Amino acid sequence: MSLAFKPKTAKCAVCKGEYMRLRPLMKVCGPSCAITHAKKLNDKKAAKEQAKERKVIREKLKAMETYPQLVKKAQAAFNAYIRARDAGKPCISCGRPLSSEPNSHDAGHYRSVGSAPHMRFVEGNCNSQCRHCNNYLGGNHVEYRKGLIQRIGLEAVEAIEADQTVRKYTREGLIEIARHYRAEARRIGGKK
Numbered sequence: 001m002s003l004a005f006k007p008k009t010a011k012c013a014v015c016k017g018e019y020m021r022l023r024p025l026m027k028v029c030g031p032s033c034a035i036t037h038a039k040k041l042n043d044k045k046a047a048k049e050q051a052k053e054r055k056v057i058r059e060k061l062k063a064m065e066t067y068p069q070l071v072k073k074a075q076a077a078f079n080a081y082i083r084a085r086d087a088g089k090p091c092i093s094c095g096r097p098l099s100s101e102p103n104s105h106d107a108g109h110y111r112s113v114g115s116a117p118h119m120r121f122v123e124g125n126c127n128s129q130c131r132h133c134n135n136y137l138g139g140n141h142v143e144y145r146k147g148l149i150q151r152i153g154l155e156a157v158e159a160i161e162a163d164q165t166v167r168k169y170t171r172e173g174l175i176e177i178a179r180h181y182r183a184e185a186r187r188i189g190g191k192k
């Protein structure tokens with residue numbers, strides 16, 4: 001019994017022309033196609049190496065993120081969730097309809113982050129609010145309270161006002177908050 005390779009016709013990996021395959025691993029018809037094929041393989045290898053390098057750099061940068069950067073990312077994810085949750089509802093303060101355009105309204109806190117930082121990520125403390133009320137009227141707190149009482153009731157509003165629970169956010173906790181609220185905003189918004 002002979003185990004010798006028998007030549008067959010095959011399609012060139014580069015020019016797609018037919019050629020006689022003389023060796024088992026032969027993929028191309030001639031030297032010019034072999035050079036082109038080798039360049040493609042080298043380009044793919046270089047692209048894979050660059051992707052690995054970018055991944056390593058991304059991981060290093062993630063590990064070097066400061067606490068304020070993590071708070072900012074978590075806050076952005078939380079605000080996106082609030083906007084998605086309150087889609088279709090009017091402004092909590094003035095009752096004007098909110099646009100569905102991206103970044104057309106804010107996630108306004110009833111108890112501000114400056115005066116009550118422990119309430120930063122409390123969902124009941126945050127609702128969609130038009131930019132005018134949130135930025136130019138300083139939160140429009142009197143009307144915000146009235147709107148909040150209509151939405152969740154007086155007892156819940158008083159519970160928010162009385163909440164002095166100490167909440168300390170660790171680096172890992174902030175990363176988890178950002179991950180959780182990004183996923184929730186995608187789920188509610190129907191995005192992938």
